[in-house]
Amino acid sequence: MDKSLLIQQIKMSIYKEFWEFRKSIVGVPLVVGAIFLAVFIFEMFTLNQYQQTRMVSSIEQINAEGMQASVTQMSLASVFGTFLVISFFIQAYYALSCLYDERRDKSVFFWRSMPVSDGQTIGVKLLMAALLIPAVSIMIASILSIVAMLVMSIIGLISSNFNVSDIWSLFVGGHTLSSFLSAGYGLILYALWLFPLIAWLMLASAYAKKSPFLIAVIPLVLLSITEVLLSLVFSYQTWEIATKIATYLSITPDSRDVFMVLDSHRASSIMPINFFIEVLHHRISLFALLIGSAFIFASYWVRKNSVR
Amino acid sequence: MTVQWDNDSPIYLQLYRQVIGRILDRHLKEGEALPSVRAVAAQYQINPVTISKAYQMLQDEALVEKQRGKGLFVKLGVRELVMEREKQRFLVQEWPLVLEQIKRLELSPDELLASDALASGSATSYRPQEEQAR
Amino acid sequence: MNSVITIKGLCKDYKGHQALKSVDLDIREGEIWGLVGPNGSGKTTCLQAIMGLIGYEGDIEVLGQKPNHKRHKLLENLAYVADVAVLPEWIKVEQAITYMKGVHPNFNEAKARSFLDKTNIKYHSKVSSLSKGMKAQVHLALIMAVDAKILILDEPTLGLDILTRKQFYTHLLDDFYSPEKCIIITTHQIEEVENILSNVAFINQGSIALSKSVEDLQSQYKLLALDNEKLEDATLLKPLFTNSLMGMTSMLLDLTNLSAEQMDLLPSLGKLSTASLADVFVGLAGQKSDKEELNHG
Numbered sequence: 001m002d003k004s005l006l007i008q009q010i011k012m013s014i015y016k017e018f019w020e021f022r023k024s025i026v027g028v029p030l031v032v033g034a035i036f037l038a039v040f041i042f043e044m045f046t047l048n049q050y051q052q053t054r055m056v057s058s059i060e061q062i063n064a065e066g067m068q069a070s071v072t073q074m075s076l077a078s079v080f081g082t083f084l085v086i087s088f089f090i091q092a093y094y095a096l097s098c099l100y101d102e103r104r105d106k107s108v109f110f111w112r113s114m115p116v117s118d119g120q121t122i123g124v125k126l127l128m129a130a131l132l133i134p135a136v137s138i139m140i141a142s143i144l145s146i147v148a149m150l151v152m153s154i155i156g157l158i159s160s161n162f163n164v165s166d167i168w169s170l171f172v173g174g175h176t177l178s179s180f181l182s183a184g185y186g187l188i189l190y191a192l193w194l195f196p197l198i199a200w201l202m203l204a205s206a207y208a209k210k211s212p213f214l215i216a217v218i219p220l221v222l223l224s225i226t227e228v229l230l231s232l233v234f235s236y237q238t239w240e241i242a243t244k245i246a247t248y249l250s251i252t253p254d255s256r257d258v259f260m261v262l263d264s265h266r267a268s269s270i271m272p273i274n275f276f277i278e279v280l281h282h283r284i285s286l287f288a289l290l291i292g293s294a295f296i297f298a299s300y301w302v303r304k305n306s307v308r
Numbered sequence: 309m310t311v312q313w314d315n316d317s318p319i320y321l322q323l324y325r326q327v328i329g330r331i332l333d334r335h336l337k338e339g340e341a342l343p344s345v346r347a348v349a350a351q352y353q354i355n356p357v358t359i360s361k362a363y364q365m366l367q368d369e370a371l372v373e374k375q376r377g378k379g380l381f382v383k384l385g386v387r388e389l390v391m392e393r394e395k396q397r398f399l400v401q402e403w404p405l406v407l408e409q410i411k412r413l414e415l416s417p418d419e420l421l422a423s424d425a426l427a428s429g430s431a432t433s434y435r436p437q438e439e440q441a442r
Numbered sequence: 443m444n445s446v447i448t449i450k451g452l453c454k455d456y457k458g459h460q461a462l463k464s465v466d467l468d469i470r471e472g473e474i475w476g477l478v479g480p481n482g483s484g485k486t487t488c489l490q491a492i493m494g495l496i497g498y499e500g501d502i503e504v505l506g507q508k509p510n511h512k513r514h515k516l517l518e519n520l521a522y523v524a525d526v527a528v529l530p531e532w533i534k535v536e537q538a539i540t541y542m543k544g545v546h547p548n549f550n551e552a553k554a555r556s557f558l559d560k561t562n563i564k565y566h567s568k569v570s571s572l573s574k575g576m577k578a579q580v581h582l583a584l585i586m587a588v589d590a591k592i593l594i595l596d597e598p599t600l601g602l603d604i605l606t607r608k609q610f611y612t613h614l615l616d617d618f619y620s621p622e623k624c625i626i627i628t629t630h631q632i633e634e635v636e637n638i639l640s641n642v643a644f645i646n647q648g649s650i651a652l653s654k655s656v657e658d659l660q661s662q663y664k665l666l667a668l669d670n671e672k673l674e675d676a677t678l679l680k681p682l683f684t685n686s687l688m689g690m691t692s693m694l695l696d697l698t699n700l701s702a703e704q705m706d707l708l709p710s711l712g713k714l715s716t717a718s719l720a721d722v723f724v725g726l727a728g729q730k731s732d733k734e735e736l737n738h739g
Contacts, residue, residue, distance in 0.1 A: 005547055012544030019537055020530070107530035110581070112495070114545055115517035307495050315715035318660065319637060350616035353608070354637040355474055355656075 009116055013124040014132070017098070024090050025133050029140040032086055036079075040148055044155055076179060077272030080141050084190070087137035091194070095129045095201035096212040099303060108306070118304040122202075126296060129198045130191040138183060182273045189280040196292035197249065203295045206302040220245070248288060311352055319354060323362035331371075331382060331390055338387060342372060342380040443470040445503075446592055446624045447492060452500035454487050454648075461487040463648040464500070469641075472621040476635055477628045478723055479645035485628050488645065489596055492626075493522055505591060518547055521590035523598055526578035531570040535563060535580055542584055554587035557613060575606045582610055586618045593618065593625045599634070611638060632720045644723055651726050656719070663722045666693045668712025676711055679704060682725035694725040 018025060047055065062071050102108040111121070204216035224242040313319050330336035345363065349356040363380060366372045371390065372380045410420070445468055452465040462484045469475055479485045491498045494509035494516060502509055505519055529538065535558070542549045558565070561583075563576050572580065582598060599607040615638065619625065629635050636656075643653040654662075668676055670689050679700060681693035694717055697705065708714055717725075 009545050012541055015544075016537075016541055020532055102530070105531055106525065106528045109524045109528040110530065113493075113517065113522050113524065113585070114542070115514045115547070116545055117514035120514075307490060313637065315665070315718070318657075318716070346616055346619075349619070350612045352637075353611045353615065355640050356615065356619060356621075357472070357640055358637070 006120075009120065010124060013116065013120065014128065017124065017128045020101075021094055021097075021128075024093060025128075025136055026140075028090055029083060029086055029137045032083070033140045033144040037144055037147060041151055044151060073179065073272050076145055077276075079145055080138065080183065080273075083137045083141035083144075084134065087134040088194075090137070091129050091133050091198060092201060094133060095198045096205050096216060098125045098129065099202055099205035099299065100208055100212045103306070118300055122296065122300045122303065125202065126195075126198065129202065130195055131187065134187055134190060138187060142180060142183070179273045182277065186273060186277050186280070189277060189284065192289065193280050193284050196288045196295065199292040199295035199299065203299045203302070206299040206306075248283060248285075320358045320361040320365070323348075323354075323359065324365050327362065327366060328371075328390055328394065331387055332394065334387070336382055338382050338384045340382050341378065342366075342382070344379060443472055445470050446505060447626075448501070448503045449488075449492070450501040452488065452491060452498055452502060454484075454491065454496065454498050460648055462491070462498070465645070465648075465650050467643060467650065467653060469624055469626065471624055472640070474619070474625045474638055474640045475627070476632070476639040476642045476719070477626055477645060478632055478642060478719070479628075480727065483645045484648040485645050486596060487648075489522075489524075489594055489626070489628065493520070493524070493594060519590050520592045520594070521585045521588040522594040522596070523581060523585050524596050526581050526598055526600060526602075527574065529569045529577055529581050532568065534566055534568050536565040538569075538580070538584060539565075542588075546588055548589040549584075550587045550589055553617060554583050557583040557587070557617065575602050578602055579606060579609075582613075586613060591623055593623065595625070595627045597628055597630070599629065599631065607634065611635075614638075632723060633718065636719045639719075642719060644726055646727055652722075659719070659722060660716050662697050663717040663725070664695050664697060665715050665717045665721060666695055666708065666712050667691070667715070668693070672711045675707075682722075683728055694721055 102111060112118075201212070201216050204212045208215040220242070227240060227242050313322055327336065327342070331338075336342075342363065343351075345356050345359045348354070348359045363372070367374065367380065371383060371386050373383050375381050447467065447469040449465055449467040452462055452467075453460070454462040465484075465488060477485050477488065487496070490496045491502060492504060492509055494504075494513040497510065504516060507516060509516060533541075539551060539554055542554075543551050558580070561576070561579055563572065563580060569577055569580065578598075578601070586593070599610060602610070611634075614625070627635060627639075639656050641653070641655050642659060644651040652659075663682075666676065666679075666681075668691055670686065670691055673686075673691055676691070676693060679693070679695055681695055683694050685692045700708075
């Protein structure tokens with residue numbers, strides 16, 4: 001009975017987070033997706049003759065050269081990538097708000113009168129911030145992609161210019177389905193990678209009296225400034241904590257580790273999603289996870305001991 | 309319902325007297341059920357234990373009886389019993405004080421009787437059955 | 443009757459300010475306690491300790507356990523409203539019900555709904571769109587629908603109109619109360635709650651000035667209304683306070699301070715009546731208290 005109660009409570013707590021932040025978590029990606037789709041459909045249906053001919057020959061060429069994988073993957077990657085970036089901002093906003101808003105409007109008095117442990121509360125909010133919010137964005141991105149593909153297929157069927165089978169081979173050869181599955185795995189890695197940052201933001205959210213954003217950012221800024229000053233005063237290397245944090249969080253193609261990944265694979269054959277997964281593998285470290293855990297524990301402690 | 313309880317006696321006693329009054333006035337008939345403790349507590353906004361005490365007193369005096377599962381019911385023949393008892397009580401305890409007040413205010417019997425007619429919509433008008441006290 | 447909350451020697455220190463100084467209380471099943479005291483007296487601190495919200499020195503046992511150990515388990519049987527104005531603004535009434543149903547094993551949805559049905563509150567309304575009184579009604583309806591053994595209400599009628607207040611007390615006695623439960627209420631309006639309480643504790647400056655059943659209190663403290671002529675004789679009775687108006691004086695007496703002879707003398711001095719809780723509290727609070735003189739329950 002105890003275990004099923006716990007599961008029920010966790011389920012309901014997750015629902016509650018969604019109810020509270022629905023506009024940000026679901027609304028924003030949905031609106032963005034709808035706009036993308038609208039623009040895409042508009043473009044597709046208003047291609048003039050010249051554009052259509054060019055598109056047809058491009059598709060033929062891609063199929064001929066066996067480049068379906070790269071092209072489709074690139075397109076998917078850019079869509080998913082965009083949504084992941086949007087999700088990052090939603091996650092940061094949520095992490096900064098989830099333990100602050102309830103204190104600001106005093107509703108924490110109400111929540112803490114429920115038979116839900118502080119541990120469970122923190123756990124659910126962490127789950128939301130690290131995994132569930134990006135999952136929603138990715139799902140919307142997936143739906144968007146599938147709908148876009150359907151639209152293209154429909155065009156292929158309707159239009160005399162396009163050849164449906166050409167379009168379809170684009171999709172199939174592009175390993176579309178397997179990349180969706182990889183995306184799931186990638187999501188978990190993404191969550192683990194961002195965990196320390198999210199934990200830090202949640203701590204700021206739990207602790208801040210006025211502005212969680214400032215509480216989160218100012219220490220980092222001060223840290224960077226201090227280190228810069230120290231390295232100017234003393235000639236030898238300091239801890240370079242700020243630099244290490246920056247490296248950890250970077251995932252752009254021009255950082256060192258990323259080159260390592262590219263080196264070990266033939267650049268042309270790597271799918272963006274796998275590339276992304278590889279980089280994450282390199283980034284995630286035990287140390288970072290431990291730091292993150294410390295932040296999360298601190299958040300838990302702060303909430304438990306805030307009298308309300 | 310806001311009832312004004314006075315400060316002279318405990319509330320449970322006042323409640324008890326209220327039930328007695330209802331029985332005498334025939335508002336509460338023999339064989340009828342008393343309202344539940346919960347309902348009275350909620351309506352008058354008094355602690356349920358206070359109500360229970362009053363009800364217990366009624367039970368102890370065998371004025372009401374408990375019917376299993378149904379609550380407390382006014383026993384048959386109780387009105388007569390209570391009427392007699394209350395008459396005695398009035399004559400022995402309350403009347404002498406009223407009499408003293410009448411004397412103090414120097415009221416005459418005529419004035420007293422006239423006031424009864426003034427009383428609005430009184431259900432029972434005075435029927436002299438005893439000699440007037442002087 | 444079993445003890446539900448036992449407090450022995452409860453102390454709380456806030457950086458030099460002692461909020462609670464060795465508080466003792468024993469609260470049993472079926473009791474409705476009023477915790478009365480001026481602002482800053484420590485009553486909220488005392489409740490916070492019982493609700494497991496703060497650390498403390500001393501012993502507190504609530505339903506057999508320490509309140510800050512496995513607090514979430516305790517909360518399955520302890521329901522409280524620390525402040526009626528704290529429902530989250532964004533939530534809809536319907537969502538709040540669904541939430542409590544999923545999260546609280548002892549929540550009775552039907553009870554909550556039957557109470558709300560009697561109000562004008564729509565289930566799909568957001569809390570933010572409700573008036574202050576309605577927000578309080580929703581919060582109270584939700585909490586009182588929990589079949590908890592202990593209910594703690596800290597100023598539940600604060601800011602509510604008379605109608606809502608009456609409805610609340612009716613609901614409390616009719617739908618929530620049972621002889622196995624206990625209720626603790628704090629309020630500034632003692633008169634309103636006086637007849638509902640079975641026990642009362644007066645707390646002042648961190649100490650319990652008095653903790654008794656209302657019955658005992660009413661037999662101990664009486665008001666004596668006498669002519670000013672008899673005043674001199676009466677001062678020997680050590681009244682807690684005296685109030686003179688239009689040739690008549692009203693005195694609050696503690697009968698335990700009187701000898702048997704003095705007790706017999708009372709009817710001749712004037713008219714005795716029961717003191718209201720408000721009278722007693724004012725009398726006690728006004729006294730420069732010597733701890734030995736005041737009774738502990």
